[in-house]
């Protein structure tokens with residue numbers, strides 16, 4: 001068995017049935033070395049009105065407690081733009097709470113599948129569309145977190161940030177299978193950056209990151 005962590009294993013397991021489709025959805029609009037390059041100038045130059053940010057491995061170390069000093073522009077972008085910004089992470093419920101405290105100035109977006117359809121959730125400045133009890137009840141009734149890759153999460157982010165045109169929506173992340181494929185499923189644009197401080201990630205996740213790189217290379221050959 002591959003040495004995967006729970007989170008990564010879930011992403012792969014949930015993606016397997018549609019892997020053939022996803023293989024053709026892993027090409028980013030832009031390859032950049034670092035999220036430091038996604039600055040105000042970049043956003044304005046490309047007519048971007050909304051940005052969904054992955055955070056772990058994109059602007060912070062693995063499960064970091066703050067934006068890394070390597071990205072001093074991120075807080076400024078979040079507070080004053082240009083464009084509207086939100087955070088989209090595949091993290092668990094506990095980390096979601098932590099990220100809510102780290103990023104009070106922008107919404108965090110999240111979704112669940114339930115027997116009654118999709119339920120979308122956002123938290124901003126300590127205010128959450130769903131309190132802890134509601135989420136616990138939803139999960140106890142068979143609800144499951146919608147994880148990237150998901151076009152639905154991106155479309156929800158677009159509604160939240162009031163962006164009508166998917167081409168004006170940008171997803172910034174360090175992973176092809178989750179961040180880039182999500183953007184492509186919603187026909188949004190994407191920036192793929194190199195994983196920041198890969199050395200801080202557990203070996204199991206680093207393994208799946210390599211696997212994902214291989215899938216990307218395979219996908220780029222068949223698409």
Ligand SMILES: [Mg+2]
Pocket residue numbers: 054055056057058173174175
């Ligand atoms: Mg990441």
